[in-house]
Amino acid sequence: MALEPRGALVLFSGGQDSTACLAWALDRYAHVETIGFDYGQRHRIELECRSVVRDALARGFPHWAGRLANDHLLDLGLLGRISDTALTSSRQIEMQANGLPSSFVPGRNLLFLGFAGAIAYRRNLSVLVGGMCETDYSGYPDCRDNTLKAMQLALSLGMATPMTVETPLMWLSKAETWALAHRLGGDALVELTIDQTHTCYLGERGVRQDWGYGCGSCSACELRRKGYEAWRAAA
Numbered sequence: 001m002a003l004e005p006r007g008a009l010v011l012f013s014g015g016q017d018s019t020a021c022l023a024w025a026l027d028r029y030a031h032v033e034t035i036g037f038d039y040g041q042r043h044r045i046e047l048e049c050r051s052v053v054r055d056a057l058a059r060g061f062p063h064w065a066g067r068l069a070n071d072h073l074l075d076l077g078l079l080g081r082i083s084d085t086a087l088t089s090s091r092q093i094e095m096q097a098n099g100l101p102s103s104f105v106p107g108r109n110l111l112f113l114g115f116a117g118a119i120a121y122r123r124n125l126s127v128l129v130g131g132m133c134e135t136d137y138s139g140y141p142d143c144r145d146n147t148l149k150a151m152q153l154a155l156s157l158g159m160a161t162p163m164t165v166e167t168p169l170m171w172l173s174k175a176e177t178w179a180l181a182h183r184l185g186g187d188a189l190v191e192l193t194i195d196q197t198h199t200c201y202l203g204e205r206g207v208r209q210d211w212g213y214g215c216g217s218c219s220a221c222e223l224r225r226k227g228y229e230a231w232r233a234a235a
């Protein structure tokens with residue numbers, strides 16, 4: 001497949017989903033940059049995984065190494081200060097009266113895409129890639145397909161330049177995300193995902209399970225484990 005000449009900017013957190021998105025972009029675009037956001041996450045481990053995963057991708061997949069370019073890490077401490085949520089403060093992760101888990105940072109992806117759009121504009125990149133997903137998600141309204149289509153339109157209009165928001169995981173189950181990683185990078189990418197990416201809401205990295213490191217019982221670990229087991233069972 002011929003590579004797309006447009007440059008892509010991947011919203012890359014160091015987790016499983018954004019690692020699959022980064023691999024997807026490296027498979028498709030000649031020039032791929034990454035962006036991450038430091039917003040005072042309770043657990044810094046995910047941010048630490050970012051450079052580890054980038055290095056492992058460049059080392060393990062030489063045909064991708066030349067396409068993987070700059071990384072941008074933005075300090076969004078402000079987001080942590082305006083959000084009182086379980087991801088950024090010591091509140092428990094629980095279901096709230098409005099049906100959303102307390103891990104929800106209001107409008108987080110809207111802000112992320114706004115900042116990513118600004119960086120993309122300056123870097124002459126016209127594709128934003130994010131791991132948002134409607135299938136196995138926690139009900140976050142800023143992960144919905146229509147929200148992201150609206151952001152694509154808002155960014156393209158607001159910056160007067162075509163900006164495409166790609167969400168390769170939007171309609172995939174977690175099992176299909178494992179399958180996507182396997183299709184893109186074979187066993188090596190699955191192993192890299194298991195060993196180097198972080199998902200656990202509690203920041204647990206003590207015990208390596210079949211599907212990676214994590215507490216095994218938070219909602220993020222549960223999704224990851226069930227997806228892995230379903231993919232394994234079907235493979």
Ligand code: ZN
Binds near residue numbers: 202203217219220
């Ligand atoms: Zn966990």
